[in-house]
Amino acid sequence: MKTSAFAYYRAHSVDEALRLHAVAGENARWLAGGQSLMAALNFRLDEPSALIDVSRIDALRGVTLAGPTVRIGAMTRHVEVASDPIIAAHLPLIHQAMPHVAHPAIRNRGTFGGSVALADPAAEMPACVLALGGTMELVGPNGVRRVAADDFFLGSYETALQPGELLAAVHLPVPAQGARHGFAELARRNGDYAMAGLCLMLAGGSARVVFFGLSDRPVRARAAEAAIEAGAAPRDVAALATEGLAVFGDLNAAEPTKRHYAAVLLRRELERLTGHKDHAA
Amino acid sequence: MSGLITITLRLNGEDVTATVPARESLVDFLRERMGLTGAHVGCAHGVCGACTVRVDGQSVRGCLTLAAQVDGAEVETVEGLSDTGAIADLQEAFHRHNALQCGYCTPGMLVTVAELLDQGGPVPTRAAIREHISGNYCRCTGYQAVVDAVHEVATTRAAQRGEPA
Numbered sequence: 001m002k003t004s005a006f007a008y009y010r011a012h013s014v015d016e017a018l019r020l021h022a023v024a025g026e027n028a029r030w031l032a033g034g035q036s037l038m039a040a041l042n043f044r045l046d047e048p049s050a051l052i053d054v055s056r057i058d059a060l061r062g063v064t065l066a067g068p069t070v071r072i073g074a075m076t077r078h079v080e081v082a083s084d085p086i087i088a089a090h091l092p093l094i095h096q097a098m099p100h101v102a103h104p105a106i107r108n109r110g111t112f113g114g115s116v117a118l119a120d121p122a123a124e125m126p127a128c129v130l131a132l133g134g135t136m137e138l139v140g141p142n143g144v145r146r147v148a149a150d151d152f153f154l155g156s157y158e159t160a161l162q163p164g165e166l167l168a169a170v171h172l173p174v175p176a177q178g179a180r181h182g183f184a185e186l187a188r189r190n191g192d193y194a195m196a197g198l199c200l201m202l203a204g205g206s207a208r209v210v211f212f213g214l215s216d217r218p219v220r221a222r223a224a225e226a227a228i229e230a231g232a233a234p235r236d237v238a239a240l241a242t243e244g245l246a247v248f249g250d251l252n253a254a255e256p257t258k259r260h261y262a263a264v265l266l267r268r269e270l271e272r273l274t275g276h277k278d279h280a281a
Numbered sequence: 282m283s284g285l286i287t288i289t290l291r292l293n294g295e296d297v298t299a300t301v302p303a304r305e306s307l308v309d310f311l312r313e314r315m316g317l318t319g320a321h322v323g324c325a326h327g328v329c330g331a332c333t334v335r336v337d338g339q340s341v342r343g344c345l346t347l348a349a350q351v352d353g354a355e356v357e358t359v360e361g362l363s364d365t366g367a368i369a370d371l372q373e374a375f376h377r378h379n380a381l382q383c384g385y386c387t388p389g390m391l392v393t394v395a396e397l398l399d400q401g402g403p404v405p406t407r408a409a410i411r412e413h414i415s416g417n418y419c420r421c422t423g424y425q426a427v428v429d430a431v432h433e434v435a436t437t438r439a440a441q442r443g444e445p446a
Contacts, residue, residue, distance in 0.1 A: 001325060007284055008303035008349045031350075038306070038345040039326035051303070053350065079339070103416025105393060106327060108339040109346065190415035 003041035007050040014139055017054050017166060022141060024050040026163050031055065032075060032114030035106050055111065060168055063087060068174050071137075074113020074167045079104075081112050090174045093132060093181040093199060097124045100183075103191040117167040119159045119217060122193035124185070126153055127212035130220065131181075131199035134172040140165035156216040179203035182269030185213070186261050188252065195252045196261035200269050205229055209266065214247045214258050221245060224266060234276055238267035288352040293317075293361030301348045308332040308343025311358055319359035319388040323418070330417030333389035334358050340396045359388035368395050370437065374430040382421035390417045394431050403444060404435045 008031075009024065011017035021028050028050040031037060040046050054060065060075040063084045070090055072081065081087055082098040101107055101115070101124050115125040116136070129136075130149045138145050140162060147160045154160060161167065175181070185197030194213035201208040207228035209221040223243035227236060241263040249255035271277050289298045292315065301310055306325075311317045311334065323331035325344045332343035335357040362368045368391055374380070381387045397405060397413045405413070410431050411424065419427065439445075 002306075002309075003304045005284065005302070005304055008286055008347065010349075010352075031347075034347070034350070035327060035342070035345050038347070041304075042306075042325045042344065051347075055350070099412075102327075103330070104396065104413060105330065105333055105340040105342050105416055106345075108336075109341050190412050 001042055001044060003038075004044060004047040006041075006048050008053065009050060010053040011057060013057060014059060014166070014168065017052055017057065018139065018141060018164070020052045021164050021166075024052065028052055030117075030166060032117075033077060033110040034114075035102070035110035036114070036118050036120065054166065060113070065090065065174075070172045070174060072112050072170050072172065074111060074117070074169055076112050078102075078107035078110045078112060078115075082107065091132065091172055093183055093201065094125070094128050094172075096181070096183045097128050097199070100124050100185055100187075100191075100194075100197075106191075113167045113170065116170055117159060117161060119153050119157050120193070121156055121215060121217050122197070122213040124194070124197065124199075124212065127197060127199045127210045127218035128183075129170055129172065130218045131201050131208050131210040132172045132175070133208065134170050136160075136167055137169040137171060138162075138165045139168045144168070146171075150220070153217040158217075175201060176203045180273050182273055184265045184269050186265065193252075196258050196265060198262070198265040198269060200266070200273070202228070202273060209241075211242070211245070211262050214242065214262055215245060216248065219245050221262075221266070228270070234267045234270035234274065237270055238263040241266045286349040286352070288348060290351050290353065291355045293357055293364065299348075303347070303349055305348045306344050307334065307336075307341075307346040307348050307351055307356070310348035311343065311356075317358045317360050319363075320392075321385055321388065323385070323389075328416075328418070329386070329389075330393060330414075331386050331389045333392045333417065335362075335392055335396075340393050357392075359391055362392065362395060371395065371398065371430070371434050374434045375427070378426045378430040378433070379422065380426040380430040381419075386417055386419045390414060390419070390427060393417050394427075397431070398435055398438060401442065401444075404432070404439045407432060410435075 009020045029048040031051040031053045061073045064071045088095045134149045136147045180202045182200035185194040197212040199210040207225045209224045212218045223240040242259045287300045321331040323329035327342045327345045
């Protein structure tokens, strides 16, 4: 199918983007890399009055390291994040996850911020941001505000972004020295959305366990985090993998299957990271 | 700027200016206005890869890119890559290995593979080749012969560059 008709505006600065959005009204959409939006428009799942192309705003692009924080401009393309030396050195979780994001041609156009702002429940980058304890920098008609990842992802494709607000950047704290990370996902083919995916951060005595592809958003597995922090063995942590979490089956896997996958992924990654292996599973 | 957009781009080495509806996809622009029908419209939602073309040297989905977005860009299609001879060895290898049957996916496959081969470096493993073409569907022959052809060209090109096999 083809999209419905819309107007197209290209913004060259954040101020211009906000002005254009104010004029175009609430039925306008931000156009970043377009790798999810254009598919939705081709299916007429959405029929916006206007697209405001923000992908060429230089201030929204690039990866910078400032003290203990990495800032990823929202319009930085996946392919750029994948090869960025700051990301490779300081945020290896994202570096490891990036090849799992769709296919090369999609990563050439798709943006980091576009993926985070879309908040697809099965996408890798929102889960990484949640596992790393990132903070979103949002700009809107009333100025700039910051929202922690724990408060940003609200539901299926639903975030704390208000109408007319734009995700400008994601700020990610560099994990402490000696921190370890795990990433794993199960998909039927390379580049498919995950049937179940895991981002894991172990730093000092604390743990962050995030699953994606299970629920209506990336979710922290608080019971598993507490068990890790209490020193439980991987198999005992894995038994709590989806404790208290709402898990939804889909075309790829039923709910109990997804819970099983989540437990397997968590146990594998914990055993790999801790060198702890129980015999006889 | 609104419902109609005037764009200027470099298309297969020629400067082109056109006025297009804002909603027109890059692949529709190429096929319907420019007469370049090599890139195909398969699924129209970024899954099949038949519409793959190059924008500023990178492979992209023609169905998930608006013509309006390539204003100022350099666009190359399979026709352009064919005319320059840039992928002649790859096309010859596809032919010899029977790496196509109906040919619907082939232009997208060639553009995608050309990007991998242009990266240089050591010869990619068969697994790496499969990973790279994972976003290009073939519904006729399967991927074995495609991987054979790509691996052969990668090996030949690496030898020409003096890379170890």
